[in-house]
Amino acid sequence: MKLRNLNYPTMSNEPMEWKLDAHGLKFAIVVARFNHSITEKLLEGARDALNRAGAESFEVFHVPGSFELPLAAKMLAHKGAYNAIIALGTVIRGETPHFDYVAGETARGLQQVALETGLPVAFGVITANTLEQAEARAGGKRGGSRNNKGYDAAMTAIEMARLQHSIANAGGP
Numbered sequence: 001m002k003l004r005n006l007n008y009p010t011m012s013n014e015p016m017e018w019k020l021d022a023h024g025l026k027f028a029i030v031v032a033r034f035n036h037s038i039t040e041k042l043l044e045g046a047r048d049a050l051n052r053a054g055a056e057s058f059e060v061f062h063v064p065g066s067f068e069l070p071l072a073a074k075m076l077a078h079k080g081a082y083n084a085i086i087a088l089g090t091v092i093r094g095e096t097p098h099f100d101y102v103a104g105e106t107a108r109g110l111q112q113v114a115l116e117t118g119l120p121v122a123f124g125v126i127t128a129n130t131l132e133q134a135e136a137r138a139g140g141k142r143g144g145s146r147n148n149k150g151y152d153a154a155m156t157a158i159e160m161a162r163l164q165h166s167i168a169n170a171g172g173p
């Protein structure tokens, strides 16, 4: 396979151009509407990463809040139609313990789906103390792909889908 040297930000600064190639890969993005001013920026970042990397396709699904992301991810995983799932949400700490339940269960549930189904599930959920902090992790006031957790999650999904493919073809004679 010919790999392209694409020059745009990765989650880490390491030179891992190979993982940026998403040709032939299909993705599902599931995004929470809660805190939608932030989650739509995450979605924009994820779309940008997948488009730049040449993903074959991606489909977008919405759920009410982050708490619903794990079940939606599980439904999508069971379709067997995707190489990875990208889960996007934003949980902002308020005055109540609600934050801990929503954030904790969302993280736990998404990891559980990945481990139980064997399908990569990227965790693109911002957990922040304030709206300003959340905004800063979604590309800033105007959005964009730098410092955007949606972009990073899509990059992770591409890398893990590629890894799954490599492992499936490894260990031969």
Ligand code: INI
Pocket: 032, 034, 035, 064, 065, 066, 067, 068, 089, 090, 091, 092, 093, 094, 098, 099, 102
């Ligand atoms: N959902 C979020 O995605 N972020 C939040 O900050 C949040 N807070 O703070 O309440 C939130 N709550 C809704 C939750 O995800 C469920 O949709 C709801 O509890 C119904 O199951």
